[in-house]
Amino acid sequence: MATTKLAVHVQSIGPLDSHVILLRDSLMKQWKIPANRPLSLRFGSYRAEVRVIGGSRKATLRMSEPLARELGISDGAQLVLSYRKNSQSLQLGPLIGVLFNRADAASADRPFGANTGFCQELTAGTGSTGGIVYFFTPADLDSEPRSVRGWSYDGKWTRRTFPVPDVVYNRLTNRNIEKNDKVQTFFRQVKAMHGASVFNERFLNKTEVFQALKPVAEVQAYLPESYPMRKLETLKAMCAKYATVFIKPTLGSLGKGIIRVNRTESGYHCHFNQPKGTSKQSFSSLAKLYAAISPRVKRAPYQIQQGLNLLEAGGRPMDFRAVVQKNGKGEWKVTSIVGRIAGPGNFVSNIARGGTLATVPDAIGRSRLPAGIRTTVPKRLDEAATAIAVHLDQQLPEHFGEMGVDLAVDTTGRVWLLEVNSKPSKEDNTALQPDKIRPSVRRVLQYAQFLTFGDRGSA
Numbered sequence: 494m495a496t497t498k499l500a501v502h503v504q505s506i507g508p509l510d511s512h513v514i515l516l517r518d519s520l521m522k523q524w525k526i527p528a529n530r531p532l533s534l535r536f537g538s539y540r541a542e543v544r545v546i547g548g549s550r551k552a553t554l555r556m557s558e559p560l561a562r563e564l565g566i567s568d569g570a571q572l573v574l575s576y577r578k579n580s581q582s583l584q585l586g587p588l589i590g591v592l593f594n595r596a597d598a599a600s601a602d603r604p605f606g607a608n609t610g611f612c613q614e615l616t617a618g619t620g621s622t623g624g625i626v627y628f629f630t631p632a633d634l635d636s637e638p639r640s641v642r643g644w645s646y647d648g649k650w651t652r653r654t655f656p657v658p659d660v661v662y663n664r665l666t667n668r669n670i671e672k673n674d675k676v677q678t679f680f681r682q683v684k685a686m687h688g689a690s691v692f693n694e695r696f697l698n699k700t701e702v703f704q705a706l707k708p709v710a711e712v713q714a715y716l717p718e719s720y721p722m723r724k725l726e727t728l729k730a731m732c733a734k735y736a737t738v739f740i741k742p743t744l745g746s747l748g749k750g751i752i753r754v755n756r757t758e759s760g761y762h763c764h765f766n767q768p769k770g771t772s773k774q775s776f777s778s779l780a781k782l783y784a785a786i787s788p789r790v791k792r793a794p795y796q797i798q799q800g801l802n803l804l805e806a807g808g809r810p811m812d813f814r815a816v817v818q819k820n821g822k823g824e825w826k827v828t829s830i831v832g833r834i835a836g837p838g839n840f841v842s843n844i845a846r847g848g849t850l851a852t853v854p855d856a857i858g859r860s861r862l863p864a865g866i867r868t869t870v871p872k873r874l875d876e877a878a879t880a881i882a883v884h885l886d887q888q889l890p891e892h893f894g895e896m897g898v899d900l901a902v903d904t905t906g907r908v909w910l911l912e913v914n915s916k917p918s919k920e921d922n923t924a925l926q927p928d929k930i931r932p933s934v935r936r937v938l939q940y941a942q943f944l945t946f947g948d949r950g951s952a
Contacts, residue, residue, distance in 0.1 A: 498574075512541060528545060533580065589658055590655070602650070657687045665916075690944040696915055699912050705888040706884060712877075717909050732779060751766040752766070802904045803901050804861075804901075815897070816917050828932050830878065831850050833856075862906055870906060874900055
């Protein structure tokens, strides 16, 4: 299958018929496209019969205004064009739809709130990779998806109707919205009816991640001991084995609800991570401690995990967030890794909880790790994050294209897995990236091109 990237010129006046496409003669000759004969055109879910004629000397594709309106294509759009000789068909794309929780039509400049900048960044990135990206919400979905009413950005935000996309990028950040029948029906229908790819299909939870990875020999060394927290006996067994354990909400994020338990000579100290800081309670026995936390662990699923002696910077624990994504060849690659240092008086490093960002060399350099071990840490973090993403993807039936892999390094230099997030924030590493279009954004676009056209993207 031949592909090329070109600009689309919309011809508003002149003799060009509504379903005629004008291409340069040299491209038609190179690809052996028959002139002025019926061909099938595809753009997302859109299908139509068109004829191709030569004459354009520039690296452009010309089409009529009515056809461009049907496709939702604006003048000057950069798109990838492919030609399949066997099926006598042309495809334009990729057409990418990004699904968010909601949009605010009353906010002309920021319809997607804090995500608006990310949306504009994705749009700008299509200038170099090719493609059109639009943004939509569950409120935009019809019972039978033949088209989608979405938002696009071209210096200003506008609403228009698009074909169902080639690729749906799920950025829903609310589990209940994601589970909604309307959303799940949309995912099933666009895959079955239009052959669309949906990636990052759902949230992950901590327990399933560890259970999926436990049988995989290649990643077992990264896994701290952990179990579902359902009864007192589990708490007793873990606290007998480890001086510190963490009890984490299985479905939690941003460090919310994490409990740290420390064994002391006189009993047990329990630290609760709360929105305004950390609170502490002491208990003379595990039975009393369990009685205090049991309303939480019975109300929602929790996981108990081996405590680790983490590296610290100035007495504050640190960990590392790796963004791992599939590239233009469909391969898992680490896009970025940043260090996260907990805020004063806190034991979680999340930025939302007062943590600060640092480059990996800076974070490691502020620890007491011996220099000989320190130099090996960046490579081992990269290897661990990649292996975890690859094997977790193989173990789960759903389609994932990116993961936020949270790793820790203990005082001996050993790398550990903390958790995996299938909806990694696009803001965590912004401060460390001077480029306007971050590598993580480019990777999304490259992977969308791979899903649409096959192995034609770049790494």
